[in-house]
Amino acid sequence: MTTVLESRSVEETRRIAKSMGETAAAGDVFALNGDLGAGKTVFAKGFAEGLGFPYPEDVVSPTFTLLQIYEGGRLTLYHFDVYRMEDASEADGIGMDDYLFGDGVCLIEWAEHVEELLPAGRTQITITRDDAEGPSCRRITVTKNGVAGE
Numbered sequence: 001m002t003t004v005l006e007s008r009s010v011e012e013t014r015r016i017a018k019s020m021g022e023t024a025a026a027g028d029v030f031a032l033n034g035d036l037g038a039g040k041t042v043f044a045k046g047f048a049e050g051l052g053f054p055y056p057e058d059v060v061s062p063t064f065t066l067l068q069i070y071e072g073g074r075l076t077l078y079h080f081d082v083y084r085m086e087d088a089s090e091a092d093g094i095g096m097d098d099y100l101f102g103d104g105v106c107l108i109e110w111a112e113h114v115e116e117l118l119p120a121g122r123t124q125i126t127i128t129r130d131d132a133e134g135p136s137c138r139r140i141t142v143t144k145n146g147v148a149g150e
């Protein structure tokens with residue numbers, strides 16, 4: 001099932017992400033894609049807030065560490081940014097599988113770089129600029145994979 005949402009501001013992207021964080025369940029995987037500056041990290045802040053993480057402003061792109069772990073919310077958030085990940089062996093190096101198939105929630109920026117490692121039942125989120133609408137407009141496409149009746 002695919003849903004397309006329109007965001008007209010940073011705040012709106014955060015609200016959309018927050019509501020997804022509020023309903024996320026243990027073991028869920030959210031694969032985030034979109035160009036540089038599309039709004040993936042803005043989304044991650046809102047998502048962390050929705051999970052109940054008390055310091056959502058502290059959520060930043062973990063580009064140089066690949067993974068940041070945010071605890072203190074309803075569920076632990078594993079926030080990956082795999083922009084710089086060259087191949088899947090690096091994912092093994094950080095034990096990515098343990099997180100993907102664990103009890104927390106995974107949110108992965110640049111998920112297309114590790115697509116083959118991700119569980120089928122993930123949620124795909126693609127953020128694109130919608131320049132025709134305005135500089136702060138984004139289209140957020142959400143596809144829930146592996147759901148019966150799709």
Ligand SMILES: Nc1ncnc2c1ncn2[C@@H]1O[C@H](COP(=O)(O)OP(=O)(O)OP(=O)(O)O)[C@@H](O)[C@H]1O
Nearest residue numbers: 007008009010013036037038039040041042136138
């Ligand atoms: N509607 C919007 N939703 C999200 N971000 C927006 C929106 N309008 C403008 N922006 C701006 O776009 C930028 C998004 O930056 P962000 O770091 O979230 O991108 P990113 O996709 O994580 O990029 P990167 O791939 O470099 O990590 C911010 O500067 C933000 O202020």
Ligand SMILES: [Mg+2]
Nearest residue numbers: 040041061109
């Ligand atoms: Mg980012």
